[in-house]
Structure formats: structure tokens, C-alpha cells
Amino acid sequence: MKLLVCCLMIIVNISNNGKASIESFTPTSSGILFEDTTKNSDQSCHRPCKFNVKPRRCYYSFVIEPTIQESGRPAISINGMSPGPAINVCVNDVIVVEVKNKIPDQDETIHWHGVEQRGTPHMDGVPMVTQCPIAYGATYKYAFIASSPGTFFYHSDSVSHQSDGVYGSLIVNQPQPLEPHSSLYGYDRSTENTLLIAAVFPQLLTGNLEDASGMQPNAMTINGDEGNFKIFVMQGFAYRLRLINAIAVECPVLVRIERHEMVVIATDGRSVKPAAARTVLIYPGERMDVVVRASQETGGYWVRARGTGVCAGLVADAMLIYSGFNYTSMLHQGQNELAQDSDWSAVSGQMLESLQDVAEGPDPKTVYLGIDKNVVNFKENDVDFRYISDAIPKKPFYPASLALKESGVVQINGKSFLYPNSPMLLYPRDVKADFTCKVGEEAKNQEPQCVLTMEPEGEMLELALVNEGFGSNDSYTFHMHGLSAQIVATWQSPDGKPISREEFEKLMEDQKVVRNIRNPPVKDTFVVPNKGYTIVRIRADQAGSWLLECRACALSSLPTAVLINVPQKMPKSIIKSLAKCGNYRPPDVLLN
Numbered sequence: 001m002k003l004l005v006c007c008l009m010i011i012v013n014i015s016n017n018g019k020a021s022i023e024s025f026t027p028t029s030s031g032i033l034f035e036d037t038t039k040n041s042d043q044s045c046h047r048p049c050k051f052n053v054k055p056r057r058c059y060y061s062f063v064i065e066p067t068i069q070e071s072g073r074p075a076i077s078i079n080g081m082s083p084g085p086a087i088n089v090c091v092n093d094v095i096v097v098e099v100k101n102k103i104p105d106q107d108e109t110i111h112w113h114g115v116e117q118r119g120t121p122h123m124d125g126v127p128m129v130t131q132c133p134i135a136y137g138a139t140y141k142y143a144f145i146a147s148s149p150g151t152f153f154y155h156s157d158s159v160s161h162q163s164d165g166v167y168g169s170l171i172v173n174q175p176q177p178l179e180p181h182s183s184l185y186g187y188d189r190s191t192e193n194t195l196l197i198a199a200v201f202p203q204l205l206t207g208n209l210e211d212a213s214g215m216q217p218n219a220m221t222i223n224g225d226e227g228n229f230k231i232f233v234m235q236g237f238a239y240r241l242r243l244i245n246a247i248a249v250e251c252p253v254l255v256r257i258e259r260h261e262m263v264v265i266a267t268d269g270r271s272v273k274p275a276a277a278r279t280v281l282i283y284p285g286e287r288m289d290v291v292v293r294a295s296q297e298t299g300g301y302w303v304r305a306r307g308t309g310v311c312a313g314l315v316a317d318a319m320l321i322y323s324g325f326n327y328t329s330m331l332h333q334g335q336n337e338l339a340q341d342s343d344w345s346a347v348s349g350q351m352l353e354s355l356q357d358v359a360e361g362p363d364p365k366t367v368y369l370g371i372d373k374n375v376v377n378f379k380e381n382d383v384d385f386r387y388i389s390d391a392i393p394k395k396p397f398y399p400a401s402l403a404l405k406e407s408g409v410v411q412i413n414g415k416s417f418l419y420p421n422s423p424m425l426l427y428p429r430d431v432k433a434d435f436t437c438k439v440g441e442e443a444k445n446q447e448p449q450c451v452l453t454m455e456p457e458g459e460m461l462e463l464a465l466v467n468e469g470f471g472s473n474d475s476y477t478f479h480m481h482g483l484s485a486q487i488v489a490t491w492q493s494p495d496g497k498p499i500s501r502e503e504f505e506k507l508m509e510d511q512k513v514v515r516n517i518r519n520p521p522v523k524d525t526f527v528v529p530n531k532g533y534t535i536v537r538i539r540a541d542q543a544g545s546w547l548l549e550c551r552a553c554a555l556s557s558l559p560t561a562v563l564i565n566v567p568q569k570m571p572k573s574i575i576k577s578l579a580k581c582g583n584y585r586p587p588d589v590l591l592n
């Protein structure tokens, strides 16, 4: 027995590159994840949340398959619906979702966007990082605790599946007295007042990625509808609306309501100091909770979501309808007064201040992540642009090779991300050493694409994401899985000049980088402006393999991401209970 323990220790040490500090894996209440100990599991966990009651186990079954929607549009839907079923639970409930993949020739995983996955890093839904992809015909059971209240959503980890319709809302409520801003509103109806904003493409992206011409969205929707979603209000009362940008491509969305001001109270599920806004700007994957008071005369008012970036020129409308108003006239009214507005200057989540001051510690060392679009020389026959696995032969994927040669790909420190050949979290020793590279030591790996990883040196990690802007004029939205990021600084060059690593380091040396370390907004989704930077502080207190990714960077090219490994030792019993990757079929989609 002693011998076994000693060998395990050595193996663990090797897999963590000799670092001795191994956090033990402690699922807080793993018992209730897999057994129903609450005896009251219920399809509908939506209920008023109360103090001192047992959490419930909330069970959902998702069947994901291609369908034709009522509108006549094809979609990849969940149980025939897009968006998929709304998940509404109370904090500390256990969410169990059995996902069956019925998309022919495609693998699938579902990511629970913004959910911390405390103690369940294998439920984060990143293929070949936290789990084996769910093959066609197979089922995977997700089970995790809704440990934090707030506005979240779920979506396919695949950008093309998400764009084709695999997404839905996930709202975690808590007892009303615990809501810090509950005095600002009378109604928080998370089922009726959640707005999922999406973009649709003229054809399914799934299976069609090789035809790059179809990659521009041609419509936007709110809760699956282009102009018919209705929010009913009573004059004089205030309502909490939850806005979710569920778009997978680079479409920041502006939202405003005719003749009504909003008060932003939360971003990415976390409370902020209330901020009045005529218009809010929500980046892909970002969420914003706002309060709207029905203070105008009885009537019907348009709520407009206006696309920017890849969605420039597209809009989706919803209706804010006062009780007693006959809204049929609105449908014929044609003219929407918002169409005339020219000033759409907006409040964005990154500009806000967190409600509570964050605990200050010693200043962490800053890690530089230079982001830019680079044209890459690559060996055509030597690279697989999806994830590499022992099960599939290497072969080039042509949309990506087009991007590499002609327009370039967005990289971090000169590297595109490679999905590991084996799930990093579960089988770290199986990940081929020559596939990986480390932040700061990128030069040791000659390939343009590698499993780019880093391990935090202390509990607090500071990342300077610098969008250098030599190769592109685009801003990029990033999403941090599992861990949350304090956005301590965001800056964009006023003179429109690219910024090099040396120039950034000079700014740091000259103390010209101004940080808000007192009350920065705490977020999981944030933008890095072109020719500028965003500096985030991440508390690496949760064991797991967490992706920091730019989903929108890579629809038709290579993934842009860094994997932050917070060392852990997954219990063997958990690994054994999970499906092996086996000879799964590679998907015809890019996993990013």
C-alpha cells in the first residue's frame, strides 16, 4: 500500500511539472450530486426561494438534434426548442441535465456559462479539457450545484452549434431579502423577464463551415423571436430584466427601451453599484441585469436590441406593454421611434463598480498575454486544426488553412490553441508533451498551435491581455471558465497606434497603468479593446482546468485560448464514472 501511495505521488508530481503543491479535490457535497437525497426532485424547480429549506435536485433531459422551427428556419434545437428550456432554480439546488446528442456526425458538450463548478470541474463542458465529447447517440449526465445566485446561460461549447440554436437561460434565484438591490424593483420574474439575445445565420453553420460565405448572421432574435416578445408591466411599478447576449460570434449588442431609462444592478450575475443608463452594451456571453420603472403613460414601448460588429445593421425588438393597453396597434404602427435615435452611447459592464469592495492583497506579478492577428506559415499536411486525438488521423481542415494563409488568425503570444489529445483535467499524463506549451515559454514549441497552458504561481493571478493591433482593428471578447476575473483596468490607445509588448512594459514601469483594485467589477466575460488592454486579477482558488477563451475570435480559423490549470487530483472514483473518449468521430465543427 505504501508503495502505491508513493508511486501515485510521483505520477502526480510529474503531471504537474514537478510542483509539489497539489490542492486536494473537495467537492463540497458530492453526495447529493448523483443520488436524490432530497426526495422532491421536480421538473419545475422554479419557486419562490426561501430561507432554511432543503435545496432541491432539479432534473432536466435535453435531446439535441436538427429540426425545422415554426418560423421555417432550420435549427439545432433542444427538445425541439430553440432557445432550449429555461432553467430557473434556487441557490444551492443541484442541477442535473442529461444531454443526449442526436446531431448526426457531430460531437457535443454543453457549457454552463458563468457557473463556477466548485468541486465539479468535470462538469464545465469543454471537450478534451474537462470531458470526452458526447458522441452522436451518446448521453452525458451533467450534475452541479447552483452555488451562486445570478443570471447565467448555457450553450453548446461549439460555436456553430450555439449559433444554430443550442442555448438557453439559467437563472439562479435567492431569497428576496438577500438580493442587495431588491428595494429598487417590485418584480423579479425570472421566467417572463429574461431576454436571451441571439443571432441567426441564413443556413446552419453545423456541417457547412467550409462555405465561408454563409457565415454572416442575417437576423437577430429575442427569446427566439424577431419582434414579438412581450414584457407586460403595470404602470408605476419597477421590474428587473435579465439581458443575456447568447451570441457566439463577435456581436456586441446595444439595448435600449423607448422613453424608459434603465438602472444597471448586476453584470455577469454579480451585483454592482447601481448605474443609470439610457443604453447598455452587452458583449457576447455577457449578462446584464437592469431595473426598468413603468413610469410613462399607459402604452406600448419598443425594446430594441441593436447589433454591432459582425451583427451591424441587424436589430431585434421586444415590446414593453403596460397593462390595459391594446398592443395590436403597435404591430401596425410600423415606425419605431428608436430607429431615429442617433446617440447610442452606452454603459458597459466593464465600466461599472462592484457593490462591495474586494479584498486587497499584495500585488501579484503581471503575466503578459499579447493578442493579435497573425498570418501563419504552416505545414499543410502536418496539422489537424480540430483537436488531435489518437483516434483520428491528422488532416488539414481547409477553412482554417485559408484563414492561416490569407487573413491570419488571432493568437495569444503567437500561439493558436490546440485541444489536447486527451482530456487534460481527467488524464493529464496522457496529454502529449510535445503538443503543449507554457505561457512565457512559447518559444520552446515550434508549432503555431499548441495546448497553451499556465499554472498560477500564487493565489492571485494578474493577466495583462494586450490587444496589440498590428494585424487587426478588432476588439475581442474573452470568457473565463470557472474562475472569476476582477477587471482592474481597461484602456484603448487614443491615437489609434498599435501597442507592442515593450511599449506596454514601459507604461507599466512609468506607472501609467491605472488600476481600480478597490471595487473593480467581477466578471467572467470581458472585452479587450483593439490597440489597448484589459488587466484582470483572477483568484485561482478553485482546482480545475479552466479555459480563458476568445470564442468569437475563431469561427472559421483556429481556437484562441489559454488553459489555466489550478492543480488538482481528481478522485479515481469520479474519473471511473465518466465515459472514456474511445473512438469518437471527430466533429465537422471547430471547437472553440
Ligand SMILES: *[C@@H]1O[C@H](CO)[C@@H](O)[C@H](O)[C@H]1NC(C)=O
Residues within 6 Å of the ligand: 326, 327, 328, 329
Ligand atoms: C385591439 O385592437 C384591435 C384593432 O386595433 C381590435 O381589432 C381588437 O378587438 C382590440 N382588442 C381588444 C381586446 O380590445
Ligand SMILES: *[C@@H]1O[C@H](CO)[C@@H](O)[C@H](O)[C@H]1NC(C)=O
Residues within 6 Å of the ligand: 470, 471, 472, 473
Ligand atoms: C486598421 O485601420 C486603419 C485605419 O483605418 C487602416 O489603415 C488599416 O489598414 C486597418 N488595418 C487592418 C488590419 O484592417
